[in-house]
Amino acid sequence: MEIDDKLISHLAYLARLKLTDKEGQSLKGNLKEIIDYVEELKKVDVANIEPLVHTVEQTNVWREDETKPSLPADKALQNAPAKQANFFKVPKVIE
Amino acid sequence: MDNMDYKITIGLEVHTQLKTSSKLFCGCSTNFGASPNSQTCPVCLGLPGVLPVVNRKAVALAVKAALALNCKINSPTKFDRKNYFYPDLPKNYQISQYDLPLAKEGYLEIPNPKSRSPNGTETPSYDGAQSPRRIGITRAHLEEDAGKSMHSDAGYSLVDLNRTGVPLLEIVSEPDINSPDQAHQYLTALKELLIYLEISDCDMEKGSLRVDANISISPVSDVSLREVPRRASGDDEVISKSNEIASSRQGGIRNDSGETKLGVKTEIKNLNSFKFVAKALEFEANRQIELLKSGKEVVQETRLWDEDKQETRPLRSKEDVQDYRYFPEPDLEPLVINEGWIGQIRKTIPELPAARRVRFVNQYGIPEYDADVLTADKELANYFEECVKSYNSTQRERSPASGGKAISNWLMSEVAKYLNEQKMEMKDFKIKPQELVELVKFSAARQITSTAAKEVFGEMLKSGKSATAIVSEKGLLQVSDQGEIEVFVKEALKSNPQMAADYKAGKTVVLQALVGQVMRLSKGKSNPEIVRTLLQKHLSEK
Numbered sequence: 322m323e324i325d326d327k328l329i330s331h332l333a334y335l336a337r338l339k340l341t342d343k344e345g346q347s348l349k350g351n352l353k354e355i356i357d358y359v360e361e362l363k364k365v366d367v368a369n370i371e372p373l374v375h376t377v378e379q380t381n382v383w384r385e386d387e388t389k390p391s392l393p394a395d396k397a398l399q400n401a402p403a404k405q406a407n408f409f410k411v412p413k414v415i416e
Numbered sequence: 417m418d419n420m421d422y423k424i425t426i427g428l429e430v431h432t433q434l435k436t437s438s439k440l441f442c443g444c445s446t447n448f449g450a451s452p453n454s455q456t457c458p459v460c461l462g463l464p465g466v467l468p469v470v471n472r473k474a475v476a477l478a479v480k481a482a483l484a485l486n487c488k489i490n491s492p493t494k495f496d497r498k499n500y501f502y503p504d505l506p507k508n509y510q511i512s513q514y515d516l517p518l519a520k521e522g523y524l525e526i527p528n529p530k531s532r533s534p535n536g537t538e539t540p541s542y543d544g545a546q547s548p549r550r551i552g553i554t555r556a557h558l559e560e561d562a563g564k565s566m567h568s569d570a571g572y573s574l575v576d577l578n579r580t581g582v583p584l585l586e587i588v589s590e591p592d593i594n595s596p597d598q599a600h601q602y603l604t605a606l607k608e609l610l611i612y613l614e615i616s617d618c619d620m621e622k623g624s625l626r627v628d629a630n631i632s633i634s635p636v637s638d639v640s641l642r643e644v645p646r647r648a649s650g651d652d653e654v655i656s657k658s659n660e661i662a663s664s665r666q667g668g669i670r671n672d673s674g675e676t677k678l679g680v681k682t683e684i685k686n687l688n689s690f691k692f693v694a695k696a697l698e699f700e701a702n703r704q705i706e707l708l709k710s711g712k713e714v715v716q717e718t719r720l721w722d723e724d725k726q727e728t729r730p731l732r733s734k735e736d737v738q739d740y741r742y743f744p745e746p747d748l749e750p751l752v753i754n755e756g757w758i759g760q761i762r763k764t765i766p767e768l769p770a771a772r773r774v775r776f777v778n779q780y781g782i783p784e785y786d787a788d789v790l791t792a793d794k795e796l797a798n799y800f801e802e803c804v805k806s807y808n809s810t811q812r813e814r815s816p817a818s819g820g821k822a823i824s825n826w827l828m829s830e831v832a833k834y835l836n837e838q839k840m841e842m843k844d845f846k847i848k849p850q851e852l853v854e855l856v857k858f859s860a861a862r863q864i865t866s867t868a869a870k871e872v873f874g875e876m877l878k879s880g881k882s883a884t885a886i887v888s889e890k891g892l893l894q895v896s897d898q899g900e901i902e903v904f905v906k907e908a909l910k911s912n913p914q915m916a917a918d919y920k921a922g923k924t925v926v927l928q929a930l931v932g933q934v935m936r937l938s939k940g941k942s943n944p945e946i947v948r949t950l951l952q953k954h955l956s957e958k
């Protein structure tokens with residue numbers, strides 16, 4: 322798999338990261354190493370092995386349908402960069 | 417291209433809110449209408465270091481829906497992260513299900529379009545010869561809802577995260593739907609099912625049922641296989657034939673410039689009612705057909721339905737192509753849904769509306785129309801059955817079906833009228849089935865006139881007294897004793913000699929007036945049939 326500048330900038334956009342050229346180049350190297358390692362793993366024969374769904378061998382960890390007290394609105398909004406009348410206030414997202 | 421006809425292909429995605437008290441992964445309440453951001457916690461706010469824990473009831477309800485939709489259950493099933501950025505999604509990913517959805521490969525039955533009557537009204541048919549049409553269900557999976565944004569004109573949006581983490585079941589249909597009308601039928605059947613099974617309230621105004629539609633158009637060149645994109649079109653055979661042809665040609669038909677122009681679909685959002693769904697699909701089908709006709713291409717995009725302008729328009733999005741980068745949710749272990757549990761859940765599924773309709777027709781001998789009306793509301797259907805039971809418990813000689821039509825008539829006329837006037841639901845109706853049956857019996861046995869029956873009904877609602885008490889207090893029992901009526905008949909003939917003479921001279925229309933005279937003399941308590949017979953007897957004697 323080829324890791325080029327275009328891919329790096331696409332991934333940065335998807336992750337909403339603003340990368341400097343230097344950071345981009347450094348990530349490109351890192352990502353290439355990771356992908357190469359995965360290529361190496363691909364060589365293992367897994368024909369007769371069930372895919373692993375989760376690393377923890379536990380299933381059905383659940384709770385009953387019971388409500389618990391929520392946070393008061395002012396607590397919930399405590400770390401919000403902007404708020405208005407108990408709402409989170411954000412830049413307008415649709416035109 | 418001018419002579420080409422077009423086949424419509426529609427697939428629907430329905431998000432329905434599962435009826436739980438708490439959210440999917442935390443204990444916050446799911447109550448609607450709470451003040452903004454008053455039902456959140458570190459888990460649903462996506463604060464660092466928290467862990468989601470699955471709500472068992474949400475899983476049980478999803479399994480119940482899956483079974484009712486004839487789906488296979490995936491076990492194990494797992495959760496995945498769907499990654500995207502939006503202010504109403506505090507974690508920047510939605511916990512959903514990707515490659516191992518809880519359910520797959522099911523179907524939902526809708527009435528066969530063949531049973532449409534020539535005048536275009538729908539008369540769903542349930543007999544074997546016209547079996548219902550099956551719409552495939554591709555998959556159904558669990559996911560959490562996002563929050564709610566309100567957009568101001570002043571350049572900002574306000575976000576309420578109360579909905580964040582509310583359990584949803586996304587039900588994806590196969591592209592088996594071939595008209596806006598069928599889409600409407602599918603949604604109606606699905607909603608009915610989910611409400612009946614108490615899986616969801618399906619209240620579109622509260623957002624507990626949402627619909628997205630995918631639609632594409634493909635030309636069918638054979639004119640004999642035309643399917644016009646109009647509502648209420650459709651002979652099923654034609655539809656299925658054109659289906660085969662179109663699918664065998666998928667990707668095969670090219671336009672003059674050699675580009676493939678089939679199967680490009682658009683997705684329509686913002687469909688706030690089933691009526692809007694049908695209207696939007698109709699608009700969109702016509703828009704796509706016009707594009708194809710003029711040699712243009714349909715662009716794959718998401719469009720919004722604008723109810724004010726009655727049109728769909730492209731949803732402007734700052735993002736280009738969606739790339740959700742799904743990966744397994746590391747914070748949640750897989751779910752194993754074993755046969756034992758599936759069996760338990762299966763037992764909680766009562767008889768479904770479609771089956772109940774058929775049974776009502778067969779068991780109670782009522783018309784299909786009545787069965788339709790009665791089973792459309794579970795409470796009403798239950799009430800009806802209680803009534804029939806009560807009707808027959810006191811009269812052993814009657815067949816199990818007896819009283820069905822009489823009771824159905826009462827429920828569909830007087831009771832329905834009353835509920836409608838009061839804007840009341842069946843479950844809040846005060847008269848108990850056995851009390852109503854008392855009245856129905858008076859009426860069915862013609863012991864009281866229909867006018868009197870309505871009066872008694874009104875009085876029962878007002879005073880809460882029994883039908884028997886009201887009938888005897890008001891002296892409403894019809895005089896059906898022949899001798900007693902005969903006295904009134906004779907008196908009427910004596911005091912109206914002219915009418916009697918007219919009748920004998922061949923002016924038989926005066927009979928009705930004479931019946932009226934007798935009814936007046938007996939204060940409306942005579943059985944009009946007997947009055948008529950006796951009058952005729954006396955008039956022919958003289």
Ligand SMILES: [Zn+2]
Pocket residue numbers: 439442443444455456457458459460461581
């Ligand atoms: Zn919460």
